[in-house]
Amino acid sequence: MKTSGYTINIIPPAGIYDKFDEIIKKLAGKYGTFKFAPHITVLGQASDSKETAIKLMEQVTSNQKPFTVTLNKVGFQDFFFRALYVLAEKTAPLAELHRKAKMIFNKEAAPYMPHLSLLYGDFAPEIKEKIIQEIGSEQPTTFIVSSLHLFRTEGESNEWYSVAKFPFKD
Numbered sequence: 001m002k003t004s005g006y007t008i009n010i011i012p013p014a015g016i017y018d019k020f021d022e023i024i025k026k027l028a029g030k031y032g033t034f035k036f037a038p039h040i041t042v043l044g045q046a047s048d049s050k051e052t053a054i055k056l057m058e059q060v061t062s063n064q065k066p067f068t069v070t071l072n073k074v075g076f077q078d079f080f081f082r083a084l085y086v087l088a089e090k091t092a093p094l095a096e097l098h099r100k101a102k103m104i105f106n107k108e109a110a111p112y113m114p115h116l117s118l119l120y121g122d123f124a125p126e127i128k129e130k131i132i133q134e135i136g137s138e139q140p141t142t143f144i145v146s147s148l149h150l151f152r153t154e155g156e157s158n159e160w161y162s163v164a165k166f167p168f169k170d
Contacts, residue, residue: 006053006163007153008046008060008101009039010069010145012116020086023118023135027084033121036157040069040088040116042148043101043109050152050163057150057166059104060097064168066146067093071116074137076128083121084128086139088114094145120157 011017020038028035047053070089076082088094090112098112119131149162 005045005048005153006050007044007151007160008042008057009037009149009151009162010042011037011039011147011149011162012141013143016141016143019141020116020118020139027119027131031119031121031123031127033119034156034158036117036120036160037151037162038116039149039151040114042098043105043107045153046101046105046107046150053105053150054164056104057148057164060101061148061166062169064097064100065093065170066144066168067091067097069094069114069143069145071141072138074118074132074135074139075115076125076132078125080122081117081120082113082115083117083123084119084131085115085117086141088116090114 071086076084147167153160
């Protein structure tokens with residue numbers, strides 16, 4: 001499924017990134033879908049303009065303190081970009097960061113469900129349940145978030161890339 005614009009993401013640190021990158025690549029290969037970088041979306045389709053997005057990202061990250069993200073339960077939905085994922089605890093700092101980004105970018109968004117996707121696509125629930133049995137129903141992981149990435153999300157998910165990293169400035 002093709003998308004466009006710029007999206008605000010949290011990228012896990014190296015060791016955790018590698019763990020989920022391996023799972024994503026394995027599942028994409030096995031099920032014939034596109035791979036993508038492991039990430040937690042803070043605000044999807046935040047802007048269509050790179051220049052505007054970069055300017056507003058400075059506001060989002062100003063006065064932002066680092067916080068902890070905890071991932072655990074694997075779940076799925078009947079939605080292309082939530083085919084299979086690991087839920088992130090919706091802590092106050094994470095929910096507030098999402099709210100702040102929505103306000104600064106002047107965007108409406110569906111109720112926030114922070115997660116790290118493992119597979120994109122349209123699959124029957126039985127296939128998703130089988131995958132969960134294979135990889136485990138829990139992926140307990142905790143890490144500190146101290147920056148955000150602005151991703152260009154033009155085209156298919158394997159074409160998405162980080163445009164810039166924005167460290168928090170508290």
